[in-house]
Amino acid sequence: MRRLVRSTAILGLGSAATVVAAILRSKILAAWLGPEGTGVLAQLAGLTAVLVPLATLGAGNGVVTMIAEARARGDLAKVRRITRTATTLAWTVGIGLAVLAALSSPWLARGIYRDAGFVWAILFCAAAVPLSAVASLRITMLQGHEAVREMAKLNGLIAAIGIGAIIPMAHFFGVKGAVAQIVVVAAAHAWLSGRFLRPLTPPRPPDLTGEEPRIDRSLLSTIARYGGSALVVGLSSTLTLLVVRSILVGKLGLSQNGIYQVCVGVSGLTMPLILNSITATVWPEIAAKPRDADAVGPMAGGIRLAFLLVTGVSAALLVGAPIWVRLFYSERFLPALDLLPFQFLGDYFRAAAWMFGVWLVPRQRLRPWVLFDVVYGVVLLAVFAVLVGRVGIQSVVFAYVAAHVSHAVLHYALARRALGFRLGKQNALLLGASLALLIGLAILRPRDMTGVAIGGAASLAWAGLVIQRREWIAIKDMAFRLLGRARPAA
Template identity: 25%
Template structure:
């Protein structure tokens, strides 16, 4: 896609033909190939983590990731997600000036919010350590994660640019580079430092992710525009308004993840967090592969046809069909072979995770079905509907987790996930049908 001497190609409107399916399959296979490589590397990374740092280390790493994810979500203001929509819209209008202003605004705001997030993490490190672990023992490590937030915010902005421009090939390459670097860094740090290598590994991975995203973002031809910082702040208002909807969705999800791990840590122990994390990570790894393969091109395409309700319905139906075709065989295999899979990716110390994995896999089927439907609200600009559904189901999830943990122990957390996605699938289907009917 070029801007000098060429017009920006218009995003095609999907039709009920083999062309639309082939486009979905083409982008899905491209990103899916990268996700597949990432999945294999993730398996290697997971196995080394299980052997080198055990359930205790996996639980500790999960808690650090939950803290970092929670603060990163607030710091990012959802801009990295809303910017995909803004960039895709500008490209669809063939408006070179709007493209340049949107991208410059995105980059500046990501720097600014990243700095604020880093300082907030450092200031709140002691408090977060006490809330999570019951003491200040991990405050220094939590403070160091502030740097991860800054670097992650900047690289997230670059990735949003690449996705909004629909440079699917570059996005696939970026995913491969990040997965390979993460694997090498994680193994090296765990071999060298053991449990003390968890935070250094997170820092180094953030550096590599930033370098890789910057490299691919620089290859995108962006129209040069003159714009003051004040103008960028003003232009960011619309991006932030939609971003706050994304942020709330991600925030409440991150909050549930954080509170889940904190509850397990305080009511059971860190090893139980490791067991939970092993099962949840395996289920999320597979379904993330499927949704990641579909999602890179789906949201920009859905946004581009948002004014045509019939086209929206066709695209959602096609995406759901493809998702089920990709996901069901793997989900059934995981459901049947859960104990063997736990031994393969972890060690015998993690075998209690097998029962949890089966419940998580059942929930993931509902996640695959509800996922394409959820984007309808965003593509149509129905932020209030999205806010309401995300809030309702996240609060339901948290209540189910607390009840399940009290009644069934650690297995109750997985049962809660399954029950949640039964309700979520039915609820999101009703909302999407109401908005597009």
């Protein structure tokens, strides 16, 4: 648990620049472009989230496991072959997808914007696809190497470059400049990720004669097995969300899509940061275990840390929402206050689903992983379709909650049956108290200082109830070490 906390803390601190950059970016877009401009970029982000996994052939999670397993066996030559093969495939498929997206840009623009005038945005997106795909894959390779510090440094550098690019480009060129900076950041990400990965990549074997192949055909079946499953899983969420948001644009307009982006933006910032930081340590540990049942130990520690962080961050954001929505967006985005409580409830169940199923990929249990994500996509679309005509934009967050509830229930049931997994007394208390806190805050919906004070008191009571004394001590010790301060004398 201590190692898990340390690794997560290093990544978290390294990603502090990412958080700051995302906040500044949101403020810039809100102030200069408003809800409609924010909605334009949100749709482009959704399209990118569909195309980039396709360009990687869904191999990211599989590459983490393959590299971790090869390293555990000391097979450094295989690590090199995995790296070269996956990177070459990403460049090749990414460029092909970029060409295809450019050729189909009029139809894509009409599909996601309901306006063929946004062809220019699709073209910028197409240019970024191969660059983002390679960068994404290299990040998963760093994860397979357990290169926590390198990942943290990379996060910080990309955050700085992103802010350095978007300020002048959005200021002078408006929405088009904000879209164009996506290509600039993607290029920087691809180059820097390669620099960080290079020292970790094993050198060419000295006994290898002739030209080293770019693609090792013996790895293709394994990559395809992981990738095919991952593509179905990824598209069940990203493509579903893009479809939902495109329907939302058609029914309610880009401005309402921009309002909803407040929810997507905060979840997209906090949830991957927390869950990916934990997974970077938990996945290699689980992959190295000899039996499926041995995954229970790493899972238990990961679940506890995930819910402490997700609930603490969600509660703080929900309590402070009346302040930070005004500060980091603008008054025009205040309707998002009615959506955020349900978004954070959905994030709770999203964390549950992820952590209950965190063992599936490293243990190569891909069929249930795929099936459960297909169910997630079906539930999301079905609930949204039923509710959108009745409750408008709230239908999206209601569907988000329902989909992740189904996802979490399925993953827990499988872990219980296949692994004999049990939450345990302390984790059951944590999950129950966390759910009660988020439901209470959803009912309270702080809007003024009185509500903020009540919500803050409830959050402190939650922390006092669920955080154990040894965890407070570990947090304090970790803080002193990470900040470079000497531990005070007892």
